[in-house]
Amino acid sequence: MSSPPAPARIVVMGPSGSGKSAVGALLAERLGLPFADADDLHPAANVAKMAAGTPLDDADRMPWLDLVAAALAPSPAGAVIACSALARRYRDRIRAGAPDTVFVELRVLPEELARRMASREHFMPPALLASQLQTLEHLGADEPGVAVLNDRPVAEVVATVVAALEARQSL
Numbered sequence: 721m722s723s724p725p726a727p728a729r730i731v732v733m734g735p736s737g738s739g740k741s742a743v744g745a746l747l748a749e750r751l752g753l754p755f756a757d758a759d760d761l762h763p764a765a766n767v768a769k770m771a772a773g774t775p776l777d778d779a780d781r782m783p784w785l786d787l788v789a790a791a792l793a794p795s796p797a798g799a800v801i802a803c804s805a806l807a808r809r810y811r812d813r814i815r816a817g818a819p820d821t822v823f824v825e826l827r828v829l830p831e832e833l834a835r836r837m838a839s840r841e842h843f844m845p846p847a848l849l850a851s852q853l854q855t856l857e858h859l860g861a862d863e864p865g866v867a868v869l870n871d872r873p874v875a876e877v878v879a880t881v882v883a884a885l886e887a888r889q890s891l
Contacts, residue, residue, distance in 0.1 A: 728753060728798035729818050730885075731788070733805035733859075734826035735852040737833040739870045739877070740802035743826060746878045748800035758803035761787040775851040778809075785810055789817025806855045811863060822888075823865030824881050825858060832871070 728751060732744035741757050748755035762770075766780050776784075788803050792814070805811045805823060815821050830853060859865050866884040870877050 728800075729792045729795070729821045730798070730800045730824060731792070731805050731811075731814060731821055732800060732802045732824045732826060733811070734828065734870075735804060735806065735833055735856055738826040738828045739874065740804070740826060742874050743824075743870065743877055743881065744800050744802035746874055747824070747881055750878055750882060751798075751800065753797060754795060754799045756791055756799065756801045758784070758788045758791075758801055761791065775855075781810060782813060785813040786817060789814045789821075792818035792821060804852070806852060807857045808860060808863070811859075815864075821864070822885065823859055823863060824885070825865060825867040826870040826877075827858075827867055828870050 730744075730747065730751075730753075732740045732747065734740055741759075744757070745755045762784055766776055766784060769776060769780065785803075785805075788801055788805075792799055792801055803814070805814060811821075811823060833853075859867050866881065866888055868877060868880050868884060872880075
């Protein structure tokens with residue numbers, strides 16, 4: 721008798737404007753998992769700081785990342801969360817609370833990120849994109865996850881993500 725599959729705890733990561741929420745929501749639907757956006761877990765002080773154009777520092781981020789891990793950990797079948805998780809130490813913090821988490825890094829050219837951010841309503845102003853790109857550490861080869869270019873329609877990107885995750889599991 722085979723053992724049941726491990727829970728799918730997935731963080732869709734990348735800078736603001738990379739499509740985390742859209743890709744994450746459709747990925748969760750496709751996998752039959754609950755979806756959450758880590759933006760909804762930010763304390764009011766973090767949102768106010770970003771809305772004022774001030775980048776968050778680690779003292780702001782670490783308690784928020786603990787909330788992200790806490791949202792992932794209890795789901796019996798797994799869950800999908802959209803979360804920037806820009807630096808390895810942030811991903812490590814999430815994995816400390818939800819050890820089996822896998823990351824899906826959405827890669828988008830900086831010019832496209834700026835265009836997307838300028839065309840949407842969000843508490844994160846486009847002026848903070850530069851600080852996000854400075855903080856960004858791409859997913860390392862030794863980290864659990866996959867990187868996918870997000871330059872096509874969302875359904876196509878999600879199909880690529882699912883295929884990449886399946887290929888990763890079969891290794």
